[in-house]
């Protein structure tokens with residue numbers, strides 16, 4: 001048995017300090033991962049693990065060989081004139097690249113889960129600009145951490161350990177000089193770490209934008225805050241918030257799902273990024289940055305691969321093997337029935353999308369590539385099981401702060417199943433051969 005330091009792919013924090021005890025065939029113990037991370041390693045032998053290829057015959061999913069599953073998938077794609085490719089947030093960047101190449105070959109539309117999550121922040125930043133930071137900066141230099149619509153204690157469990165409780169490299173101080181502010185309509189588990197100096201702001205649901213607008217107006221001039229407060233937050237708390245925003249040396253706003261999932265999200269995100277830029281222009285001595293809290297471990301990777309390859313990070317539509325302009329999104333494509341089959345990679349859209357869209361997606365052939373059972377499997381016409389990246393195969397992934405990390409293989413995958421990248425390459429080669 002040897003102890004091996006590895007990177008956990010349980011969430012987008014990609015903790016690279018997890019130790020696994022292994023004999024090269026099995027993983028015996030895991031040290032340092034949170035429960036969510038441990039669950040990822042437990043998936044290897046879990047009942048939920050997908051290890052067998054399936055194809056649908058006479059309405060029933062039946063076990064098959066990998067070759068037959070790939071053959072059926074190729075047959076479906078060959079008959080398709082409007083294929084849709086979706087997911088790609090829980091696979092390596094090499095697999096993301098293969099997915100985009102496949103979409104180009106078959107004149108498909110490809111998008112990642114990021115379009116309905118943190119990609120909205122990146123898209124808004126094209127208008128406003130964005131000041132990003134890294135986890136190392138947060139550990140070593142941050143003195144103000146604002147969690148806006150983000151319940152990190154549950155979604156990214158070790159983030160608070162790292163950025164709030166750790167000691168910085170340049171200061172012999174840690175938690176005692178860090179103030180946290182949580183802005184959320186509900187009292188989440190993250191409120192549990194708050195101390196006397198911290199500020200808990202229960203904003204009224206859907207009224208973040210009024211709060212941001214008030215902060216933009218009053219930025220650096222707290223005297224004219226309305227006596228009634230804003231968005232359910234009273235005047236004194238608003239003053240405290242403003243003082244923190246304008247006096248921080250190194251402040252970070254962590255943007256969570258509570259904002260990106262709100263009904264008026266594009267306006268809210270744009271105004272929040274404008275507020276950050278305003279603070280930075282007026283700040284004499286400090287800096288305010290943002291960090292996007294995507295959930296899946298390589299959600300950021302798709303943006304980097306697509307941007308570097310095509311100069312566009314979302315909603316990639318190919319025609320005549322070229323990228324063309326489109327106003328479509330994955331939502332409009334499904335909603336308008338503008339597709340005739342889908343290739344879903346490492347995702348469970350049947351569970352995650354609203355029922356109306358799930359029903360439309362399920363009405364056309366689905367090719368699923370994944371390593372765990374999901375609701376999407378129940379509607380798939382072909383399922384090809386894949387190895388777990390970071391455990392059974394390697395690859396590159398981008399952490400939530402856009403830092404690339406190499407994921408290493410620890411053990412061989414069971415049943416000689418392929419990585420996502422290999423499966424997509426086999427589809428690509430099979431289709432190219434015709």
Ligand code: SF4
Pocket residue numbers: 008009010011012013014015018032033034035036037038156157158159
């Ligand atoms: S915080 Fe995320 S990456 Fe870190 S151990 Fe937990 S699940 Fe894994």
